[in-house]
Amino acid sequence: MPATATVPAAAPPPSPLRLLIVVPPLAGHLLPARALARAWSARGHRVAWMGPEAALRPLLGPEAVVHPTGARLFRGQAVGGAAAVRSLWEGFVVPHTRFTLGAVRRAVEQWRPDVVLADQHSPAGALAAHGAGVPWASFAPSSLEIGDPLGGDGELTAWREGVLRALWERAGLPAAEYADPRFSPGLVLAPSCAALLGLDPRRVPDSYALVGPLLDARPEPFPxxxxxxxxxxxxxxxxxxxxxxxxxxxxxxxxxxxxxxxxxxxxxxxxxxxxxxxxxxxxxxxxxxxxxxxxxxxxxxxxxxxxxxxxxxxxxxxxxxxxxxxxxxxxxxxxxxxxxxxxxxxxxxxxxxxxxxxxxxxxxxxxxxxxxxxxxxRDGGGAVAATERLERFARAPHREHPAAWSRPLSGDRVGP
Structure with missing residues (x-):
């Protein structure tokens, strides 16, 4: 009697991934992140947001998972030149980071995301993720941080480097592990292209994913x-x-x-x-x-x-x-x-x-x-390409990530 062939069992489908998005409560940052989040959810994954309910809920809808940070007023900002860059960081990015860091840390610890997407102007996401050993990707919807947008202004660049290191130190992270919280060593997602960012396409780092605009329908009544x-x-x-x-x-x-x-x-x-x-x-x-x-x-x-x-x-x-x-x-x-x-x-x-x-x-x-x-x-692939790249990054073995990303989180996940 012939032997019965053994049929290999089908591999189980990969488990859903949890993404925590940390962006400023500004439409120019939220809207492209929302397009990515929708594509992420369409692949069967889960997403949660950090930010003030009043700003996020109208854009994200009632079903979105929002870990609230509270809201506060920030100083007005200069209009142009180096003064605008300084006032952006002094009047918004730094105080916003200090104000939200505790809430972001609690969300990372309790919700236990597989990956954090941290806007370059919300360093709290990178700081909290690094401290908890969670892989974090950078989100760059602005052209102000990539390439050399400051035109070789060494004084301004050095000043901002000091600001970033001070945020790292204030967060209690080891100085020996310092990484610019604007640039994940593993993945930088930019809804742009080399030409628009002033980059030589032959020298774009492998960690950069220039995916083009993340388009998301925004229906409005119109005559x-x-x-x-x-x-x-x-x-x-x-x-x-x-x-x-x-x-x-x-x-x-x-x-x-x-x-x-x-x-x-x-x-x-x-x-x-x-x-x-x-x-x-x-x-x-x-x-x-x-x-x-x-x-x-x-x-x-x-x-x-x-x-x-x-x-x-x-x-x-x-x-x-x-x-x-x-x-x-x-x-x-x-x-x-x-x-x-x-x-x-x-x-x-x-x-x-x-x-x-x-x-x-x-x-x-x-x-x-x-x-x-x-x-x-368009060649960048938009939200679908961004999601695929983020998914591969989140599933990559920890040995491909910096040492800090292999620290175990304590406790069980909570929340949907």
Missing amino acids: WEQLAGRPHRVLVTMGTLSAEVAGGFLDRTAAALAELPDVQAVVAAPGEVALPPGAIGRGRVPVLELLERGAVDAVLCHGGMNTVGESLVHGRPLVVAPIRHDQPVTAGRLAALGAAVRVDFATATPEQLRSALRTVLDDPDYRRSAELVGRQL
């Missing part, structure tokens, strides 16, 4: 029927944090648009801005849907990485009026790449704004350059 049959349409949006300073700029932009009768504008602006005839002004507009539908031909914005990435992925040239932080860096790179015209936020006249808009609308080279950068961004 699509009001889009007129003019030859051109322009989207004007200055970001969620610029309302308090953008009023004068938007007034000058409206004056410029009034002299462009062949252009219809879609403007994200408070109601008090006087818009030219035919313009559509709303407090919030569906930026991504407008681009996906091909409803706009160019974008005028502040240079925030979300708007820039979404515009370029859809091949739209830009007029960029940077206000603060990484926006001047991004604007400079876009201009150098030929995908945008840069104007001065504080001083640009209606005539200069009109000329800039006319240039990106009429000169096809700007559209071609935007499409070229957009292809490089």
Whole structure:
């Protein structure tokens, strides 16, 4: 009687992974992280967030797992140059790190994530994860930390290094294990590309994953029927944090648009801005849907990485009026790449704004350059590629991680 063949048992499916996301409570950081979190959940994994309920819940929804940090006010920040970098760290990043570190440590200890995703401007995530022996990946939605955005300013670079080391020391971590909490030694996820970050693609570190924009639908009511049959349409949006300073700029932009009768504008602006005839002004507009539908031909914005990435992925040239932080860096790179015209936020006249808009609308080279950068961004793979890279990192043997990542956590996991 012939022997019965032994059928090998099927390998059990890999267990779900837990991801803890630590980002500042700012839309420019939360929105791309939300896109990654949704892709992560779609693969059967679990995700939790750190931050103030009032800021996170409207963006994440009622089902999101949020470990609250509480909320506090932070000092105002300078508008441009080295002063803006210093005030970003002194007025927000450092006090935010000190304020949230205890809560992040408790969440890491109790929820026991397999990996922490720590925004470069939320070092508490990296500090807490390192101290608990949990692998942590860095999240870089801003262009302010990668490459040499400070233009070789040695004094400013040394000052920031001192700030980072002081945070490490204040967290009680061993000096011998110091690692820049902005840069995980294992994985840095950036929703950008080499060209936009000013990097030589041949010298991008293996630990970097330049995945391009993390796109996430943000439905907003919109009067699509009001889009007129003019030859051109322009989207004007200055970001969620610029309302308090953008009023004068938007007034000058409206004056410029009034002299462009062949252009219809879609403007994200408070109601008090006087818009030219035919313009559509709303407090919030569906930026991504407008681009996906091909409803706009160019974008005028502040240079925030979300708007820039979404515009370029859809091949739209830009007029960029940077206000603060990484926006001047991004604007400079876009201009150098030929995908945008840069104007001065504080001083640009209606005539200069009109000329800039006319240039990106009429000169096809700007559209071609935007499409070229957009292809490089799309090649990064977006949220799916980011999730796959993060999953491989989380499942990698501990021997591939620094020694601090092999420390056992005490107790059992809690929470969903």
